[in-house]
Amino acid sequence: MGVRVTPDPVIVLHIAGAGRSGSTLFGSLLGQLGDCFDVGELGYLWDRGLRQDGRCGCGAQVRTCPVWRRILQEVFGPDGPGEEEVERLARFHRATSRGRDVASLWLRGRLQEEPSEYRAILARLIRAAASVSGRRVVVDSTKPVAYGRLLDDLPGVQLRVIHLVRDPRAVAWSWLRRKAGTGADTMRTRPVLTTAAMWNLGNLAAMGSWAGEPGRYLLVRYEDLIQDPARWLRAAAGLAGITDPDLPLIGDSTVKMSPTHTVAGNVGRHHSGEIELRLDSEWSNALPPAKRVLVECATYPLRDRYGYGRTR
Template identity: 35%
Template sequence: MTDRATTTRVIYLGGLGRSGTTLLERLLGELPGVVALGEVVHLWERGVLAEELCGCGAPFPVCPFWRQVGERAFGGWTPALVGRILTLRRRVDRTRRIPRIEHPDLAEYVQAYRLLYEAVGAPVVIDSSKHASLACCLVAGGVDVRIVHVVRDPRAVAHSWARTVQRPEDGRPMTQWGPARTAVHWTAQNTALELLPGRGARVVRVRYEDLLAAPGPTLGSLALGLGLAEPDLPFLDDRTVWLGPSHTASGNPMRFLVGRVELRRDDSWMTGMRDGDRRVVNALTWPLRARYGYREAP
């Protein structure tokens, strides 16, 4: 952890889970001056209360990084703090509130995130919380935030949500959704993110498929667009990336990977998805699917 910066910029990754946000976060987190924090929206309950593992492999309460962040931001992590944040979240942080996000408790809720970001002491932090509603809260609360809207073919997302994936923390299966539920959430979350520019948010979109087709050019262009100066990518060599340890809270199992990682696009849905499920997803995700360049047939 570095000395506290005067102003901390936030890069917020938005989109539905299983769309590649963890991969993008890990890549951006290798850039100089950038620190990846994981899904901060889940830090309070899963990190502080449930004591899940940090991306470094240590339980959240004993991770030196997060212990120092908690001390600097709040004087320490306490159940009372978490209880208050979760209460505020239920009142303020709701997708349905995006058109009118103003609320008497908004400033207090956003201040908790601002204090956490600043306590990291880095010029730029990445929050991959994904939720459009939290992004809207941060914008409305005056946080210096740039939003990266991450999209992926909804059929690939639905196929991923239907698979059994074990949690590295305890071996239990991660949440599974059926194709219809995933399609509805994909449409709702991406529609909500489409509304954010109208609330004054600075938003740039990146597709998972483009990132995996050309990792270097896509990441370099995105970094420039986010104002991260001229990007140097020594950790990225064609289809291989070298990842250092990270202190990310909650999220995809990829957050634990360290060392050499091959970048491979997952298109298993093309052969593994049932025709009926594909038709359901196609029907429920049009016309956003077409807007993002995903054709009816793969």
């Protein structure tokens, strides 16, 4: 066997925040930059990608996608992970991620029952994703924040955090309406007050965990990203140390997307070709007034802090 050269640390660009904030799209956009490989929601690889036989962003099943096969072989050997191993890792993921935003918000130190074995696998997986794709930045949009904290100080991996925030009324509407999606991609619905609570927690936890470290934290509003994608893509690339990135933009708001190899995320990750970035303001007409007031009250004052004032 030849001697393997130890490469530079891999950078993981983690998109954190509350669910339905547009992280799938942001991840796909970043994945178009030459140095970046977008893996989607990596934490759901075990459950949605492998156990439920979900599809990769490229259209193939994750299990049979040539890119993921090689990544999994690099971590688990020629046969990839066995069924029991996948079960165990899916359990690890559920145990470390569920309902832990509160914990990560209040416990600024490491979580007590930190699963070092799961962290070691994640580190190897991220490094394998970088080496197979030939990119040095891996973009991971797994929620919740407690998952992101597992990525802190992984061996051979440097964490950079993009905190993506979106108007809570748009998020509430996204959780209310039914959206297309099949199998592992099916999008669940959720009542507005639950959404508001999750929005507060997800954003507070992201700020509480990383906002004090300007060199590795960037706050981005989804609405700003859509209005000026060039500016925010450059800022996000800069956070990962990429200067002068080759942006996938055709004109101001149309992007050219190549297929992704994302293991989980919303259905948009399967779209490629020319895509026009447009702010979806359907919520402003469609969200029933009583529900809108509920969301507005329940997300105050954080909503104000991010500049999402009350509208008529």
